[in-house]
Amino acid sequence: MALTPMMQQYKEIKKEYGDAILFFRLGDFYEMFFEDALTASRELEITLTGREGGEDGRVPMCGVPYHAADNYIARLVGKGYRVAVCDQLDPPSNRGLVRRAVVRLVTRGTVLEDQFLEPGENNFLAALLPAGGGWGLACADVSTGEMTIGELPRDGNLGYADELARLKPAEVLLPAEGADQLAAEIAGQFDALVTRLPLSAFNAERGPMLPLLRDREDLAAVPLGTRAGGALLTYLGNTLKKEYARWRLTVRGREEILLLDRASRRNLEITRSLRDGGREGTLLAVLDDTVTAMGGRLIRAWLEEPSTVVATINERLDAVEELKEASGWRRDLAVVLRQVRDLERLAARAALGQATPRDLAGLRASLRALPQLLVLLAPARSALVRKLVDEIDPLPDLLERLAALVDEPPAGVREGGLFRDGCHPEIDRLRQAAREGRGWLAGLEAGERERTGIRSLKVGYNRVFGYYLEVTKSNLDLVPDDYQRRQTLAGAERFVTPRLKEYEDMILGAQDRLAELEEEMFTALRTAAGARSEELCRTGRAVAVLDVLASLASAAVRYKYCRPSLDGGGRLHIVAGRHPVVERVLPPGRFVPNDTAMDGQRPFVLLTGPNMAGKSTYLRQVALITLMAQAGSFVPAEYADIGIVDRIFTRIGASDDLASGRSTFMVEMDECRAIVRGATEHSLLILDEVGRGTSTYDGISIAWALAEHIYGRIGARTLFSTHYHELTELAGASGPVNYTMAVQEQGEEVVFLHRVVPGKADRSYGIFVAGLAGLPKDIITRARELLARLESRTPGVQAAPAARPPGEEKLLRSLRELDLPNLTPLAALNRLNQLKELLESAD
Ligand code: ADP
Numbered sequence: 001m002a003l004t005p006m007m008q009q010y011k012e013i014k015k016e017y018g019d020a021i022l023f024f025r026l027g028d029f030y031e032m033f034f035e036d037a038l039t040a041s042r043e044l045e046i047t048l049t050g051r052e053g054g055e056d057g058r059v060p061m062c063g064v065p066y067h068a069a070d071n072y073i074a075r076l077v078g079k080g081y082r083v084a085v086c087d088q089l090d091p092p093s094n095r096g097l098v099r100r101a102v103v104r105l106v107t108r109g110t111v112l113e114d115q116f117l118e119p120g121e122n123n124f125l126a127a128l129l130p131a132g133g134g135w136g137l138a139c140a141d142v143s144t145g146e147m148t149i150g151e152l153p154r155d156g157n158l159g160y161a162d163e164l165a166r167l168k169p170a171e172v173l174l175p176a177e178g179a180d181q182l183a184a185e186i187a188g189q190f191d192a193l194v195t196r197l198p199l200s201a202f203n204a205e206r207g208p209m210l211p212l213l214r215d216r217e218d219l220a221a222v223p224l225g226t227r228a229g230g231a232l233l234t235y236l237g238n239t240l241k242k243e244y245a246r247w248r249l250t251v252r253g254r255e256e257i258l259l260l261d262r263a264s265r266r267n268l269e270i271t272r273s274l275r276d277g278g279r280e281g282t283l284l285a286v287l288d289d290t291v292t293a294m295g296g297r298l299i300r301a302w303l304e305e306p307s308t309v310v311a312t313i314n315e316r317l318d319a320v321e322e323l324k325e326a327s328g329w330r331r332d333l334a335v336v337l338r339q340v341r342d343l344e345r346l347a348a349r350a351a352l353g354q355a356t357p358r359d360l361a362g363l364r365a366s367l368r369a370l371p372q373l374l375v376l377l378a379p380a381r382s383a384l385v386r387k388l389v390d391e392i393d394p395l396p397d398l399l400e401r402l403a404a405l406v407d408e409p410p411a412g413v414r415e416g417g418l419f420r421d422g423c424h425p426e427i428d429r430l431r432q433a434a435r436e437g438r439g440w441l442a443g444l445e446a447g448e449r450e451r452t453g454i455r456s457l458k459v460g461y462n463r464v465f466g467y468y469l470e471v472t473k474s475n476l477d478l479v480p481d482d483y484q485r486r487q488t489l490a491g492a493e494r495f496v497t498p499r500l501k502e503y504e505d506m507i508l509g510a511q512d513r514l515a516e517l518e519e520e521m522f523t524a525l526r527t528a529a530g531a532r533s534e535e536l537c538r539t540g541r542a543v544a545v546l547d548v549l550a551s552l553a554s555a556a557v558r559y560k561y562c563r564p565s566l567d568g569g570g571r572l573h574i575v576a577g578r579h580p581v582v583e584r585v586l587p588p589g590r591f592v593p594n595d596t597a598m599d600g601q602r603p604f605v606l607l608t609g610p611n612m613a614g615k616s617t618y619l620r621q622v623a624l625i626t627l628m629a630q631a632g633s634f635v636p637a638e639y640a641d642i643g644i645v646d647r648i649f650t651r652i653g654a655s656d657d658l659a660s661g662r663s664t665f666m667v668e669m670d671e672c673r674a675i676v677r678g679a680t681e682h683s684l685l686i687l688d689e690v691g692r693g694t695s696t697y698d699g700i701s702i703a704w705a706l707a708e709h710i711y712g713r714i715g716a717r718t719l720f721s722t723h724y725h726e727l728t729e730l731a732g733a734s735g736p737v738n739y740t741m742a743v744q745e746q747g748e749e750v751v752f753l754h755r756v757v758p759g760k761a762d763r764s765y766g767i768f769v770a771g772l773a774g775l776p777k778d779i780i781t782r783a784r785e786l787l788a789r790l791e792s793r794t795p796g797v798q799a800a801p802a803a804r805p806p807g808e809e810k811l812l813r814s815l816r817e818l819d820l821p822n823l824t825p826l827a828a829l830n831r832l833n834q835l836k837e838l839l840e841s842a843d
Helices: 005-016 034-044 066-078 160-167 180-189 199-203 207-213 217-221 223-240 262-268 283-287 293-304 310-324 327-337 343-351 357-377 383-391 396-402 425-452 473-478 498-531 533-558 615-631 664-678 696-714 725-730 766-772 777-793 806-817 825-842
Strands: 021-026 029-033 049-052 058-065 083-088 100-106 125-131 134-141 146-153 171-175 193-197 248-251 458-462 466-472 484-488 492-496 565-567 572-577 594-598 604-608 639-643 647-651 684-688 717-722 737-746 749-758
Touching: 005 021, 005 029, 005 100, 021 034, 021 066, 021 100, 029 034, 029 066, 034 058, 034 066, 058 066, 066 083, 100 223, 125 160, 125 180, 125 223, 134 160, 134 223, 146 223, 160 180, 160 262, 171 180, 171 199, 171 223, 180 193, 193 199, 193 223, 199 223, 207 223, 217 223, 217 248, 262 615, 262 647, 283 293, 283 533, 283 615, 293 343, 293 533, 293 615, 310 327, 310 383, 310 533, 310 565, 310 615, 327 357, 327 533, 343 357, 343 498, 343 533, 357 383, 357 396, 357 498, 357 533, 383 533, 396 498, 425 458, 425 466, 425 498, 466 473, 466 498, 473 492, 492 498, 498 533, 572 615, 594 615, 594 749, 604 615, 604 696, 604 725, 615 639, 615 647, 615 684, 615 717, 647 664, 664 684, 664 696, 684 696, 696 717, 696 725, 717 725, 766 777, 806 825
Parallel strands: 021 083, 125 171, 146 248, 171 193, 565 639, 604 717, 604 737, 647 684, 684 717
Antiparallel strands: 021 029, 029 058, 049 058, 083 100, 125 134, 134 146, 458 466, 466 492, 484 492, 572 594, 572 639, 737 749
């Protein structure tokens, strides 16, 4: 038997979307067939059935109701599948085969709907083009309309992995040819869907980029990035099936951003904790007091990409300072800001024709809040806030149109009841007609019972016959002449009358027309909103900036931060600095503040001190204070004067990178290599315990050579902590300055004061810390004995063997070499004599 025409159509369409699950619209359902049905029924836990497929026999099938499809699609996409949504293009009719086509391909990187998205996080789609000289990288968030294009030179400081680690893209596009290795690496390291596109998509003449290229000369500087951007837009065209040209494009100028590689981001726990990648325990969690989703995304971006431009930073700091000084003002602002929904995402959905009635109601609520916001901002003086005021556009004309929507519109357009009474005469008339019809129907049952004397007569409705009058068999003789029989049931008959039909036409006609009209009006309203997406996005961005500034201001007040001063010099002066996260974890008042004083002349601090004394905390706090300042935030200190830093590098802690098969030591050396290659004299280096993962002498030597290289050749501001006390000998007129962690000893008791003081450590207190950690007493006691013995044998704490006079060395060697079992007594006596002579000659 040949394939049924419908299955033929299915197969035609499926051919083009081989790697997606095809949702095939059949009446009120989306059906899946073959492999797709098996996958979907397993993943969605829905019943697997079958359908006669002609030559294929019975084919596996499963389906979901179309009105609930979004949920199912969201679940599949969340699990990393692509879903092709195939709709019916013609109204359903009995005649012939309905035309169908895929109207959207939903993937993790191209979703727009809220059920797929985290409010405070971007959902990025990245396109990466590897080429000889480096990588072209384009990155877009379709849901907000922002796009960034840039390039990463192969010999630069950041590789694609650093950038992908920051962006955490949901989906990465790669060329299908010649990038297998890269695809495997990305799939292995990042939780992203990898989609391969033919290389031709990356080579397209600038077609897809044209609308963006028009007035962007800066794109010429990033040809690889532009090609990646072209591929990204081509892909979006194929998935969204719509044109979307309203991108807010940033062409990445590297020089304006404080660079952080992947390891440094991870180590500093800026937006993700080391423990579980979550938000708790991060700098973001301390500073983020934003009340809008847009602000939530932006504060993350500011912390992830601090600026290196003094003017930009100071502009932010001026605004934070202004907001900081007026707590009542901030409170009022927060109340109004809370009413502003995610304008960026609403605007994108409106522009792409995806906005729901509730989206537009959210837009209306947001626009309503804006005039109030402008009133509140009127007294603002700082340049940045003034600029934001200019960018906020409350779009009164659009708001007026949106007023036609009811207060709480239904979720779907088809449900009707979207518009208020009185906003359109035709809608009012149709509603009136439907109401009248229903009123007439309501009275019908009682009236007909009276007229016919049939007490059990009922009015009902079904989809096939419409409204009917139902009379039980026993009452059939009472049925009047004008009743026309329509349906016979087991115990009853159903009738209609001409009047009933008339009213039915009126009610149903009115309802249909009403639904059509409301849909038409809604589409027009959505288009009107979409046409203003640019203004909406700009307004949304301004609101986001304001939200972030207010959030930084309230953190500054709450945690007693100070305003840092910044310039292009090489200083790093911090008085009473604190670690913003650790101080929040400790009971109030327990955190011990510490100073930092570095300048161009002596930029290298060597910090020694026992474990657990607070070295790592101190190192990170200096990096975080610098980063916060350059992001535009006040900082946890009494005073901070910071010369702008171009890069922060960290080498902290030991973590095996088992996934890539590298040992702790290898990871450590790799991080050191990145530092030596990328650091400049304007960088800030944080090195915590270099050379741990190998033998002592190896470790000391590597740490020593690295330190020499950094202060001798690079000249970067550096904090270098080590438990190798030997390194303190490097200190000198031009070398490192020694600092140590203050320790108070009282008998066997040791107190770590967490205070950084000039000087060097001469003991490790390792056994003390082991005791703190709860190692059994007898082990601790024994360790103390052994330590005492070792220390008495080799004066000083250092493990280096004390030198012996050369004669003694020789003597010992001869003794060791004596082969006693093969020595005659006479020979032994002779050797003894020789040894004695050796000893005497040495003296
Ligand atoms: P180290 O790097 O020297 O081994 P850490 O920096 O890890 O030490 O600090 C150990 C613990 O000491 C931290 O968990 C923290 O609770 C506490 N600590 C560190 N610095 C301070 C400080 N400045 N004030 C108070 N407690 C501190």
